[in-house]
Amino acid sequence: MDPERILGAIVESSDDAIIAKDLDGTILAWNASAERMYGYAAAEAIGRNVGFIIPSDRPDELKDITRRIAAGERVQHFETTRVAKDGRVVDVSLTVSPIKDASGTVIGASTVARDITVSNSRIQQLRDSEERLRSVVEAAVDGIVVIDARGTIEAFNPGAERLFGYTAAEVHGTNVHILMPEPYHSEHDGYMRRYIETGEQKIIGIGREVTARRKDGTTFPIHLSVGEMTLNGDRKFTGIIHDLTSRVAMEEQLREQAALVRLGEMAAVIAHEVKNPLAAVRGAIQVIGTRLGAGSREASVVTDIIARIDTLNLLVRDLLLFARPPQPHPIPIDVLGVLGLTVNLLRADDSHGNVAVTVEGEAPHILADAELLKIVFLNLLINSAQAMKGQGEISVHVSRDGADCVVVVTDTGPGIPPEVRGRLFTPFVTTKSRGTGLGLSTVKRLIEAHHGSIRVDSPEGGGARITVRLPLA
Amino acid sequence: MEMSPPAVKKSPSPRVLVVDDEALIRWSLSESLSEAGYAVIEAGDGASALAQLSNGHVFDAIVLDYRLPDSNDLRLLERIRALQPAAAVVMMTAYGTPEMTSGALKLGAYRVVPKPFDVHDMVDVVGQARESARGF
Numbered sequence A: 001m002d003p004e005r006i007l008g009a010i011v012e013s014s015d016d017a018i019i020a021k022d023l024d025g026t027i028l029a030w031n032a033s034a035e036r037m038y039g040y041a042a043a044e045a046i047g048r049n050v051g052f053i054i055p056s057d058r059p060d061e062l063k064d065i066t067r068r069i070a071a072g073e074r075v076q077h078f079e080t081t082r083v084a085k086d087g088r089v090v091d092v093s094l095t096v097s098p099i100k101d102a103s104g105t106v107i108g109a110s111t112v113a114r115d116i117t118v119s120n121s122r123i124q125q126l127r128d129s130e131e132r133l134r135s136v137v138e139a140a141v142d143g144i145v146v147i148d149a150r151g152t153i154e155a156f157n158p159g160a161e162r163l164f165g166y167t168a169a170e171v172h173g174t175n176v177h178i179l180m181p182e183p184y185h186s187e188h189d190g191y192m193r194r195y196i197e198t199g200e201q202k203i204i205g206i207g208r209e210v211t212a213r214r215k216d217g218t219t220f221p222i223h224l225s226v227g228e229m230t231l232n233g234d235r236k237f238t239g240i241i242h243d244l245t246s247r248v249a250m251e252e253q254l255r256e257q258a259a260l261v262r263l264g265e266m267a268a269v270i271a272h273e274v275k276n277p278l279a280a281v282r283g284a285i286q287v288i289g290t291r292l293g294a295g296s297r298e299a300s301v302v303t304d305i306i307a308r309i310d311t312l313n314l315l316v317r318d319l320l321l322f323a324r325p326p327q328p329h330p331i332p333i334d335v336l337g338v339l340g341l342t343v344n345l346l347r348a349d350d351s352h353g354n355v356a357v358t359v360e361g362e363a364p365h366i367l368a369d370a371e372l373l374k375i376v377f378l379n380l381l382i383n384s385a386q387a388m389k390g391q392g393e394i395s396v397h398v399s400r401d402g403a404d405c406v407v408v409v410t411d412t413g414p415g416i417p418p419e420v421r422g423r424l425f426t427p428f429v430t431t432k433s434r435g436t437g438l439g440l441s442t443v444k445r446l447i448e449a450h451h452g453s454i455r456v457d458s459p460e461g462g463g464a465r466i467t468v469r470l471p472l473a
Numbered sequence B: 001m002e003m004s005p006p007a008v009k010k011s012p013s014p015r016v017l018v019v020d021d022e023a024l025i026r027w028s029l030s031e032s033l034s035e036a037g038y039a040v041i042e043a044g045d046g047a048s049a050l051a052q053l054s055n056g057h058v059f060d061a062i063v064l065d066y067r068l069p070d071s072n073d074l075r076l077l078e079r080i081r082a083l084q085p086a087a088a089v090v091m092m093t094a095y096g097t098p099e100m101t102s103g104a105l106k107l108g109a110y111r112v113v114p115k116p117f118d119v120h121d122m123v124d125v126v127g128q129a130r131e132s133a134r135g136f
Helices: A003-013 A032-038 A061-070 A117-139 A158-164 A184-198 A245-290 A297-323 A335-347 A370-387 A439-449 B023-035 B046-054 B075-083 B098-106 B119-133
Strands: A017-022 A027-030 A075-083 A089-100 A106-115 A143-148 A153-156 A208-213 A219-231 A234-243 A331-333 A354-361 A366-368 A391-401 A404-411 A453-457 A465-471 B015-019 B039-043 B061-065 B088-093 B111-114
Touching (some): A017 A032, A032 A106, A061 A075, A061 A089, A061 A106, A089 A117, A143 A158, A158 A234, A184 A208, A219 A245, A245 A297, A245 B023, A245 B119, A297 A439, A331 A335, A335 A354, A335 A404, A354 A370, A370 A404, A370 A439, B015 B023, B023 B039, B039 B046, B061 B075, B061 B119, B075 B088, B088 B119, B098 B111
Parallel strands (some): A354 A391, B015 B039, B061 B088, B088 B111
Antiparallel strands (some): A075 A089, A089 A106, A143 A153, A208 A219, A219 A234, A391 A404
8 A cells, every 4th residue: 555645534534633834835735634623625735834823912823933933943842823714713832843955954844733722722621511510519419428447537518518527628637437437447457458459349338328427426327339440540438428317217216106006005905904994903803892791801801802903904905095195175374373283183183292293483374284294294294203212302493485485394393214214104113112103195196296395414413304395385 | 891872662673784895894883783773774785775774664864884795886875865865974994085075975875984993983973964964
């Protein structure tokens, strides 16, 4: 094959505009890309002086280049502009080389022009794109953390700052394992080493639910997805951290509710089925009792049997109250009045004889079911009285806080043991040797049926403090 | 031995129908009401209760369980009231709800007594129900 034809084909097929001209600037050759770039056909361009594509504000450029070419120099990657036939300005990068004859004399120049107009707009595009990506990363609710192959944190977005409580400046350059509780904290370096060595993916590209650790040491559930990338030859890992706290809490709540519903159904069935035989036994033993000699040992045993049956019935009643709390029938009521009645009920029980109860404060009427509130307050008072073993003081304070009526019950008892604090409202959990563990669970359900809330604290100074909030009428 | 005061025994004993599928409840109510001077007839389900009420006997009071093998709603009460409107009805139940109670009272029951109960209290309630039915 003719080498010249090969060369010619290459020139014709090049994406760059290739022009040959003599030292006067007269165009000798004009390839297809030059036609496309400048808009002139080869027939229009060949034979003319190249000056027609040079902008008028660059009168000396051609002279300078020609001088350097004549001296045998090469001009490389010279960025300038050219004007196309339709007046369009084209950004070009020129490489101009001398053309020599057989004796080595420079007789002309070849110019290879690369259109960099596109590249400039591409730079702007990249800047825009980077800006967009940056704003996405900055605005993301999820935490985004970039680490290198040794686990060192290189980037930490505002979402991560919010989730973990660290500022980006605090964690830059530290090992990512500070964001993990044990055992991951100690094992993470090993995980990374193993992945780098074996390529075995445990989390990368998969994502999983794990536990993260905040700056203050508390932990929270997250979904972590990790992507891997290579940046200038270095391996980097990007972790996206989605906080699952509210989802986990909601799931927990739903599970609890479902369990309560099932428990409620079961308890209701049992309670009702127990009541009928209780009625049978109680009635029969009572009739038998009336036939025993008054004052006889047997008669007093029957009296005791009836008392036990009544205790059993109270337990069943509590179970039903918890399992199937009645719908409140709210009317405007005076909380202090209800509290007064409740305190009288407590005083009527001799076992709380040495408990002093004070009620003070004031609040507007609330919309509530007085009978159910009595159950709530009586349960709280009895709890306190029993915690103090029948000896001490209970003070009840009523006040208004915004749209709520707040009732605070404090006692001088031993407070709440740390081991039960998290399970106070769990049914059937009790600290008493006898008791169903339904009191506070029922109280909570009844308060929630009134759209209120309850919290229990065990202050430093001892005793327990129960805060009930009920919406005002 | 404690007992409610016996009814004055001039006129024939007032008649009470006790309806419950639990034999021990029928027995204890029957014993207590008899001691109080009532003539007690027992029924173990709704059908036999209705049979008793339909065979010409007039009852002064009826003590009726809410849930029976053949009855689990207030229709039985409604039929009883229609058959013997003059009889005082006391209902008893282990399954009481506020809706059921108010429904029973609307249909003319004197009271709904939750199970378990004190048999002597029940005898008192039956007495009050009769007084109420006679318009004092």
